[in-house]
Amino acid sequence: xxxxxxxxxxxxxxxxxxxxxxxxxxxxxxxxxxxxxxxxxxxxxxxxxxxxxxxxxxxxxxxxxxxxxxxxxxxxxxxxxxxxxxxxxxxxxxxxxxxxxxxxxxxxxxxxxxxxxxxxxxxxxxxxxxxxxxxxxxxxxxxxxxxxxxxxxxxxxxxxxxxxxxxxxxxxxxxxxxxxxxxxxxxxxxxxxxxxxxxxxxxxxxxxxxxxxxxxxxxxxxxxxxxxxxxxxx
Numbered sequence: 001x002x003x004x005x006x007x008x009x010x011x012x013x014x015x016x017x018x019x020x021x022x023x024x025x026x027x028x029x030x031x032x033x034x035x036x037x038x039x040x041x042x043x044x045x046x047x048x049x050x051x052x053x054x055x056x057x058x059x060x061x062x063x064x065x066x067x068x069x070x071x072x073x074x075x076x077x078x079x080x081x082x083x084x085x086x087x088x089x090x091x092x093x094x095x096x097x098x099x100x101x102x103x104x105x106x107x108x109x110x111x112x113x114x115x116x117x118x119x120x121x122x123x124x125x126x127x128x129x130x131x132x133x134x135x136x137x138x139x140x141x142x143x144x145x146x147x148x149x150x151x152x153x154x155x156x157x158x159x160x161x162x163x164x165x166x167x168x169x170x171x172x173x174x175x176x177x178x179x180x181x182x183x184x185x186x187x188x189x190x191x192x193x194x195x196x197x198x199x200x201x202x203x204x205x206x207x208x209x210x211x212x213x214x215x216x217x218x219x220x221x222x223x224x225x226x227x228x229x230x231x232x233x234x
Contacts, residue, residue: 051075099131
């Protein structure tokens, strides 16, 4: 498929590298360098980042789910502020948009403004999820991709594709090169949450899932040499 506008989903854990928490600067610098190559090829690119390198779920059974999710939303804002600044160091102009007001740190989401930025070759980060609890950054990823009419979601994770079982536990796990989004839903594979998978399927939003730590993995997903799993919706 010819790609003109893509939404890149980065997992927080992937950005943390071997440290497992916070940021691995070399990893983020490499992401920025790859994105710059795509921008130079006139690819329009938006970004969503998970918050798992700072916060994942409730730390205590006594903690309110709503409050836990709000902390997770703020974790994604921190990730976007850091990563956007690394992108700027590579000469890219970036905007961070959130579904709620964050003082002067971000812009309030506006679809028309976001699309205008993208058409100008500027990077748009969508932080803060969808602004409500009980929804993951998977949902924000699919929703934003649909709203900006992206051609595909590039999902860069700590794992290099979709498997029929956990490759860390099963050395004989089979990796899929291509599958349909309905397979994710029917088999509850956990690649993205079910609600997000259904939304993607209903709106025919494909996804390319691959390992972030592969050499030039983001560039290859767009320009050729993709080795992850293509998840179709047609």
